[in-house]
Amino acid sequence: MVLPIIRYPAQVLRAKCRPVPAVTDRHRILAADMIETMRAAHGVGLAAPQVGVDEQLAVIDVSHDPECVSYLRVNGADTDLAGFMPIVFFNPRLDLGKQRELGEEGCLSIPELRAKVNRPEAIKVTYQTLDGETVTLETDGLLARAFQHEIDHLNGVLFIDRVSAAAKVGVMRRLKWLVQEWAEEDAKAAAKKA
Numbered sequence: 071m072v073l074p075i076i077r078y079p080a081q082v083l084r085a086k087c088r089p090v091p092a093v094t095d096r097h098r099i100l101a102a103d104m105i106e107t108m109r110a111a112h113g114v115g116l117a118a119p120q121v122g123v124d125e126q127l128a129v130i131d132v133s134h135d136p137e138c139v140s141y142l143r144v145n146g147a148d149t150d151l152a153g154f155m156p157i158v159f160f161n162p163r164l165d166l167g168k169q170r171e172l173g174e175e176g177c178l179s180i181p182e183l184r185a186k187v188n189r190p191e192a193i194k195v196t197y198q199t200l201d202g203e204t205v206t207l208e209t210d211g212l213l214a215r216a217f218q219h220e221i222d223h224l225n226g227v228l229f230i231d232r233v234s235a236a237a238k239v240g241v242m243r244r245l246k247w248l249v250q251e252w253a254e255e256d257a258k259a260a261a262k263k264a
């Protein structure tokens with residue numbers, strides 16, 4: 071089922087998400103719905119708070135671009151990117167590489183806004199799967215960026231918080247304008263329903 075995606079500035083997007091002690095059927099259904107929602111919106115990732123759930127769960131799929139990483143190691147073994155997607159992960163722990171790179175990001179909760187964000191280019195992440203298995207994954211490129219973006223969501227952090235001070239004024243001005251536009255759209259939709 072495609073779920074409604076919560077838009078900025080909703081409070082749940084600032085929640086510090088709770089760890090998931092045990093994966094239940096509710097989480098399995100939620101994860102399947104989140105994958106469907108991400109795909110319907112043509113996103114590469116979606117975190118639980120974006121569908122109103124403050125738990126440490128997110129999904130990622132970068133299989134549209136098989137060249138977007140230079141390596142992918144899962145539990146130490148070289149792994150085919152497309153065959154490993156989509157990724158559903160719980161309770162992530164992130165180790166960041168030292169080298170940083172600037173890359174453009176967007177967010178399904180902040181549609182129509184894109185900005186450059188400086189982030190470490192390589193990561194190591196340990197998480198639990200839907201089967202309760204613990205996985206250690208090492209990668210770079212778009213997948214490393216997607217993990218950092220989604221794990222930020224689980225900590226109540228948005229990519230707009232990470233743009234450079236120089237770009238921030240312009241980004242926040244545009245965002246203010248977008249929020250107003252969304253509110254007008256929502257009001258129109260509500261009036262139609264009534």
Ligand SMILES: [Zn+2]
Nearest residue numbers: 176177178179
């Ligand atoms: Zn996002």
